[in-house]
Amino acid sequence: MTTPDRSLPTGGFEVPLEMLSACHGRIEHQCATLRRLVPHMARHGADLDARSAAAAVMRYFDTAAKHHHEDEEQDLFPALVESMAGSDPVCLREMTQGLVAEHREIEARWLQVRAVLEQIAAGRTVPLDPDDVETLARLYERHMEREEQELLPMAARLLSDEELQRIGRAMRERRGIQLPD
Numbered sequence: 572m573t574t575p576d577r578s579l580p581t582g583g584f585e586v587p588l589e590m591l592s593a594c595h596g597r598i599e600h601q602c603a604t605l606r607r608l609v610p611h612m613a614r615h616g617a618d619l620d621a622r623s624a625a626a627a628v629m630r631y632f633d634t635a636a637k638h639h640h641e642d643e644e645q646d647l648f649p650a651l652v653e654s655m656a657g658s659d660p661v662c663l664r665e666m667t668q669g670l671v672a673e674h675r676e677i678e679a680r681w682l683q684v685r686a687v688l689e690q691i692a693a694g695r696t697v698p699l700d701p702d703d704v705e706t707l708a709r710l711y712e713r714h715m716e717r718e719e720q721e722l723l724p725m726a727a728r729l730l731s732d733e734e735l736q737r738i739g740r741a742m743r744e745r746r747g748i749q750l751p752d
Contacts, residue, residue, distance in 0.1 A: 584739040584748070588723050591647070594639045595715040601631045602708035605684065608691075609701045616696035625691040632681055638745055640674045643718075645745075646738045647726060654729040666721065673714045680707040 584590060608624050615621060648667040652660050684707050690697045730738075743750070 584743045585736075587642070587647075587735055587739040587742055588726055590739075590742065591639065591642060592719060592723055594635065595719060597631070598636060598639070598711055598715065601628050601636075602711055604628055605699075605704045606708060609699050609704055612691065612696070612699045617691045617694050622692050622694055625688040629685055629688050629692060632685065636681075638742075640678070641745055642738070642742050643722075644671055644674065646741045647722075650730055650734050650738060651722075651726055654731075654734070663725075670714070670718065670722065673710070673717075677707070677710050677714060680710060683707075 604624055605628055608621060608628075611621055611624075617625075648671070652663055652667060655663050680703070684699075684703050687697055687699050687703075691699065
């Protein structure tokens with residue numbers, strides 16, 4: 572039942588689009604842990620495995636997933652819109668605004684699930700609603716598929732190496748990671 576905390580993808584900040592894509596894999600892993608936690612709680616209650624899994628999922632979504640949304644909203648989306656400044660970026664603005672709206676919906680659903688996980692991590696045997704978990708997981712799946720199929724390939728085509736380096740630096744700074752001198 573326990574899940575490792577893998578908040579840093581293997582891609583690295585020097586390849587920010589790959590890092591964002593790798594984060595999607597980590598999010599899928601955390602959603603799978605949540606899905607497994609539902610029947611585990613029903614059978615075993617808030618045992619050590621359940622408490623550990625709940626704490627790990629909370630740690631991931633409270634930090635890495637939050638940073639992932641910020642990476643996109645504060646750096647990637649504006650860079651994409653700016654890259655289209657000489658043409659008509661309406662469809663790109665609509666896509667990024669839609670993805671931001673999905674982030675808010677995911678975050679609201681996460682807070683509902685998190686409130687229960689917090690109790691489980693504290694050792695309380697409380698029901699983890701399978702519908703809440705499934706809704707969160709499906710929202711994330713749909714959102715990540717859209718980013719993988721549309722957003723990231725577009726970013727790879729439109730953004731310069733310099734802009735990608737700037738995004739990678741911003742991602743490092745957001746996480747408080749310093750490069751060695």
